[in-house]
Structure formats: structure tokens, C-alpha cells
Amino acid sequence: MSTDTAMVDNREASLPPIEMGEEMSGSDMLLRCLLLEGVEYVFGYPGGAVLPIYDSLYSSRLKHILTRHEQGAIHAADGYARATGKPGVVIATSGPGATNLVTGIATAHMDSVPLICITGNVAQSLIGTDAFQEANITGITLPITKHNYFVRDVEDLPRIVKEAFHIATTGRPGPVLIDIPKDVNNAKAPFYYPETVKLRSYNPNVKPNNLQIERLARAIKEAKKPVILAGGGIVAAGAEKELLEFAERTNIPVIPTFMGLAGFPGTHPLCPGMPGMHGSYASNQALLNTDLLINMGARFDDRITMGRTKEFAPNAKIVHIDIDPAEIGKNIDAYIPIVGDVKNVLLAALAKAERADSDAWVEQVQAWGTQHPYSYKPSPEGRLKPQRAIEIMYESIGGDAIVTTDVGQHQMWVAQYFKFSNQRSFISSGGLGTMGFGFPAAIGAQMAHPNQTVISVSGDGGFQMNLQELAVVANHNLPIKIVVINNNCLGMVRQWQELFYDHRYSQVDLSVSVDFVKLVEAYGIKGLRASTEEDAERVWQEAMNTNGPVFVEFVVEPEENVYPMVAAGNTLDQMVLGDEE
Numbered sequence: 129m130s131t132d133t134a135m136v137d138n139r140e141a142s143l144p145p146i147e148m149g150e151e152m153s154g155s156d157m158l159l160r161c162l163l164l165e166g167v168e169y170v171f172g173y174p175g176g177a178v179l180p181i182y183d184s185l186y187s188s189r190l191k192h193i194l195t196r197h198e199q200g201a202i203h204a205a206d207g208y209a210r211a212t213g214k215p216g217v218v219i220a221t222s223g224p225g226a227t228n229l230v231t232g233i234a235t236a237h238m239d240s241v242p243l244i245c246i247t248g249n250v251a252q253s254l255i256g257t258d259a260f261q262e263a264n265i266t267g268i269t270l271p272i273t274k275h276n277y278f279v280r281d282v283e284d285l286p287r288i289v290k291e292a293f294h295i296a297t298t299g300r301p302g303p304v305l306i307d308i309p310k311d312v313n314n315a316k317a318p319f320y321y322p323e324t325v326k327l328r329s330y331n332p333n334v335k336p337n338n339l340q341i342e343r344l345a346r347a348i349k350e351a352k353k354p355v356i357l358a359g360g361g362i363v364a365a366g367a368e369k370e371l372l373e374f375a376e377r378t379n380i381p382v383i384p385t386f387m388g389l390a391g392f393p394g395t396h397p398l399c400p401g402m403p404g405m406h407g408s409y410a411s412n413q414a415l416l417n418t419d420l421l422i423n424m425g426a427r428f429d430d431r432i433t434m435g436r437t438k439e440f441a442p443n444a445k446i447v448h449i450d451i452d453p454a455e456i457g458k459n460i461d462a463y464i465p466i467v468g469d470v471k472n473v474l475l476a477a478l479a480k481a482e483r484a485d486s487d488a489w490v491e492q493v494q495a496w497g498t499q500h501p502y503s504y505k506p507s508p509e510g511r512l513k514p515q516r517a518i519e520i521m522y523e524s525i526g527g528d529a530i531v532t533t534d535v536g537q538h539q540m541w542v543a544q545y546f547k548f549s550n551q552r553s554f555i556s557s558g559g560l561g562t563m564g565f566g567f568p569a570a571i572g573a574q575m576a577h578p579n580q581t582v583i584s585v586s587g588d589g590g591f592q593m594n595l596q597e598l599a600v601v602a603n604h605n606l607p608i609k610i611v612v613i614n615n616n617c618l619g620m621v622r623q624w625q626e627l628f629y630d631h632r633y634s635q636v637d638l639s640v641s642v643d644f645v646k647l648v649e650a651y652g653i654k655g656l657r658a659s660t661e662e663d664a665e666r667v668w669q670e671a672m673n674t675n676g677p678v679f680v681e682f683v684v685e686p687e688e689n690v691y692p693m694v695a696a697g698n699t700l701d702q703m704v705l706g707d708e709e
Contacts, residue, residue, distance in 0.1 A: 162289070165215075169576075175261070196599050203565050204216075210552060211573040224263075248313070249262065281312070289306065338476070345480040354381075360388050363388060370471055377481065378481050383401075401544070436699045516661055518542055518546055521546070522545060529582065533586070535566075565590075566585065581609070591644075
């Protein structure tokens with residue numbers, strides 16, 4: 129803990145308890161609402177329109193983490209939310225502060241992450257005058273929030289905060305934005321916090337229809353080649369235990385999507401790996417040949433279906449389970465649609481489902497995995513392969529860590545070679561594919577779980593987008609193991625240019641970059657580098673034996689590609705296996 133945070137904690141020890149009916153400012157109301165919602169950490173960056181909030185924070189029990197950019201703040205709040213299941217909270221000022229949150233809001237919206245985004249705005253008398261640092265942030269974020277509010281009256285603020293937390297965390301989770309003009313933050317009124325929320329137009333259906341559960345049980349009994357497609361909804365619902373019990377009882381292989389990788393043990397014999405563009409051969413073959421596909425909390429997105437929905441799982445009856453009824457039938461028609469919280473659905477299904485007649489099928493799926501596992505050729509020159517770097521990390525801890533990633537080749541290699549077993553142990557931007565996400569997300573995850581090992585894996589491109597947050601790691605002495613897989617280029621873009629643009633490498637060369645080790649050392653963080661497998665094993669062991677933050681740069685071959693691969697527009701049976709072919 130930094131010195132300034134410790135001073136705040138000591139100062140707050142004598143604060144009186146929260147009392148209803150006490151007159152206070154809007155900014156004091158806001159912070160007391162957050163405390164009543166159980167918020168511990170707030171990530172943010174101050175500015176003129178939120179100065180009343182930051183003045184109230186000076187003597188608040190809340191722990192504020194000052195990041196070095198608003199995008200770093202919202203990604204850290206996102207990482208906190210994904211690591212805990214509780215809403216992350218971020219504060220930014222008006223105008224550029226608010227607009228700097230937009231990418232992070234869209235990231236959370238695409239991946240169904242609960243966030244409370246609090247922005248300041250100019251006084252209401254200045255709204256619409258193009259005042260200094262004025263922006264219509266509610267209008268800007270309308271398509272990428274689950275809901276947003278513009279607070280007009282200080283007396284409405286407690287109700288709005290209560291509603292925001294309810295909306296963000298119930299049904300399909302998502303970000304909610306509260307925009308507070310400066311005059312509302314300064315205004316005073318008696319404080320009353322509602323105990324309940326009543327929203328006529330918002331009532332998520334969390335319990336499944338029993339008739340549909342019976343149809344699911346019959347379909348499993350009749351199936352010979354069933355599979356479960358387990359999406360991020362499993363993680364959001366905290367249904368990992370129920371999914372494991374259901375899969376083992378019914379003897380059905382579980383194919384976790386990229387967002388569902390931590391929802392089912394990656395080492396389990398019923399888990400053939402993730403599917404889709406860079407998925408395993410076994411999983412894609414299983415999807416091509418299944419006769420019953422049970423989708424649990426996944427979107428049937430284009431990285432799995434490749435946009436060829438008519439050719440996807442062509443022989444299967446489709447069961448689609450989702451908390452969001454808008455997802456069912458959106459991309460692929462469902463034979464059995466089931467709306468409800470996936471944990472409740474699994475509990476109901478466990479009471480009715482029986483073991484499937486699937487022994488031969490399970491053996492076939494496992495055989496595909498044995499025939500064509502993830503593989504790569506060692507470098508004849510002895511240089512470090514990126515896949516081996518991921519293996520070294522995994523072997524050192526057996527999956528007992530929270531791993532965050534950025535976006536690109538390294539992200540896919542982590543998904544392929546790191547086997548996740550613990551709940552909420554894999555944090556990555558899936559739907560939006562946000563470069564710069566992984567490192568600040570690790571800050572939020574480490575704040576949430578100070579005693580767990582947190583590993584941040586980035587490429588050299590993505591890391592440079594938010595590397596200013598090294599200051600936060602140094603200031604709070606966060607023991608994150610910060611890894612950069614450095615291939616001196618924008619690797620995934622280079623791979624596509626190689627395969628689909630006749631090796632015309634346009635603007636992907638990052639060889640002229642900062643010396644990362646010297647940079648992190650300037651922040652007071654230990655820096656290590658390796659470019660051979662032998663050095664990588666030694667350096668990683670040193671990193672794991674070091675208390676506090678450590679930065680590790682793995683310098684890898686620049687022209688290594690991610691395989692298997694299904695090119696965009698192709699079908700899953702058109703996989704390129706890479707080194708095997």
C-alpha cells in the first residue's frame with residue numbers, strides 16, 4: 129500500500145457511520161452510495177468537472193487508484209470485475225476524460241462485464257453551449273452501455289446509483305454510465321438510499337421453463353454425438369461447478385469458447401479445447417459431426433461459426449441457453465431455446481438429465497485430439513518460440529494463476545497452451561479485441577486478489593498502448609509478473625498480410641521501439657530478458673522467485689504464425705494445421 133493511501137485509511141477510521149436523512153452534497157451522496165453497495169476500489173483520474181467528487185474522496189473510506197490514463201482506469205476496473213464477478217467502478221471527468229472511457233466501455237459491453245462508469249459534466253446551465261470540456265457522453269455511449277443516466281436533480285442521485293448497480297449486475301451483466309453535472313455534485317439534499325429497485329420495464333427471466341428442460345433431457349437421451357459449447361455466460365453466472373457435474377454425469381464433451389476458457393478445467397478428459405478460427409482440431413471436428421449441440425451462454429459469434437452459419441454444426445439439433453433472449457436465434461436458429469440464468473438451467477437439468485449413450489463419441493473426440501494436438505516446430509537456430517514461452521509459464525505453476533492478455537498472436541497462444549482450471553482465471557478482451565487491455569486489467573485483478581499470482585501477457589504492440597500504468601504497479605508494489613512476447617512487429621496483422629496479402633508487409637514493423645527492460649527499470653521495476661529456451665526457463669524461474677513486480681521480455685521469432693487456423697469466410701472443415709502440413 130502506498131503512503132498516501134495509508135494516510136487516508138488512518139484518517140477515515142474516525143468517520144461517523146452512514147445515517148439516512150443527513151443533508152449532504154451530491155458528491156458525498158455518490159460515495160456513500162458506493163460504500164453501501166460494497167465497493168472497495170475505485171479507479172479513476174481527476175479533472176475539473178469531478179473536483180467535488182475528488183474533494184469528497186479525500187476523507188472517504190473508499191480506496192481510489194490513480195491511474196495514468198482514463199483508459200487504463202476503465203480497463204483496470206474491468207479486470208477487477210472479471211476477477212471477482214463484482215462491478216468495477218471508474219471515475220472520469222467531463223469531455224476528454226469521459227471520451228477516453230469509450231473504448232473500455234465498449235470492451236466491457238461486448239464481453240458482458242458489469243461496470244459502473246461515473247463521469248462528470250459541466251453545470252446544467254452550460255449544457256449545449258459547447259462549454260470547456262463539455263461532451264454529450266450519454267449520447268456517445270448509448271449504443272455501448274446496458275443503460276446510462278444523466279442526473280438532473282441531486283435528490284435522484286441515490287436512486288439512480290441503486291438502479292445502476294442493479295442493472296449492471298443482473299440479467300446479462302454490462303456497463304452502466306452515470307453522468308453527473310458539476311452543479312448536481314455541489315447541490316445538497318437529505319440522503320436516503322432505497323432498499324429495493326423497481327423497474328417496470330426491466331425484469332430479467334432467470335428461471336428456465338420446465339418443459340424446455342424436459343425437452344433437453346430427452347434430446348440428450350436420444351443423442352449419440354452430443355457436445356456442450358460453454359461460453360462466457362458460464363463464468364458470468366458462476367456456474368463452473370454445475371457445468372463440471374453436468375458434463376461428468378451426462379458424459380458429454382465440453383468445448384469452451386475463448387470467453388469460456390476458465391469455465392471448465394482445460395485438463396479434463398472431456399475438454400478438447402476451444403473451437404473456431406484458432407481452435408483445436410478436435411473441437412472443430414466435434415462441432416462438424418455432432419448431432420446435438422448444447423450452447424450454454426455463448427453468442428455463436430463469427431470467430432466460431434466463421435460467418436458460415438448454415439454450414440456450422442450441420443447435422444446437429446441446436447439447444448441455446450442464454451440469459452439474454454435477444455441472443456437466442458440471433459445468429460443460428462434454436463431447436464430448443466431456453467431463456468434463463470445458465471446456473472439455474474444447469475441445476476434444473478441436473479435433476480432430469482441422464483448419462484448419454486456417448487462412450488464411442490467421447491473416444492472419437494479424444495482420438496482427434498491425440499492425432500492433431502496443438503504443436504510447433506522448435507527453432508533450428510535455438511531461438512525462443514512464443515509457444516514454448518507460454519508452456520514455460522504454465523509448467524511453472526500448473527495453471528494456478530490469473531492470466532490477463534492483450535490482443536493478438538500471444539493471446540491465441542495463451543488460449544491454446546495455458547490450461548485454465550480455476551474460476552475467473554482468464555481475463556482477455558474477446559468481442560471487441562482491444563489492444564492495450566491486458567496490462568491495466570492485470571492491475572485490477574491483482575487489486576482484487578492481492579495474494580494470488582497474476583500474470584499479464586502482452587505483445588510488444590499492445591503493451592505500448594498503456595505502458596504508462598507501470599507507475600501504478602510501482603506505486604502500489606503490485607506483484608504482477610508482466611510479460612511481453614516481443615516479435616518486433618504487429619504479429620497477427622503481419623500473419624494475415626503474409627497469408628492473404630502476398631507478404632506485402634504494410635506498417636507492421638515495430639523493431640524501432642523502446643528498450644523495455646530499461647524502461648521498467650526507470651519505474652523501479654525489475655526487468656529481465658530472454659531470447660533462447662534455456663534463458664527463458666532461467667529468467668522465468670527468477671521472476672517467480674522474486675517478491676513484488678517483475679517484467680519479463682521474451683524475444684521470439686518474428687515470423688511465427690498461429691496455427692491451426694481457419695481463414696475468414698471458410699468453414700471449420702477447411703482448417704490449416706500449420707507445421708503438420
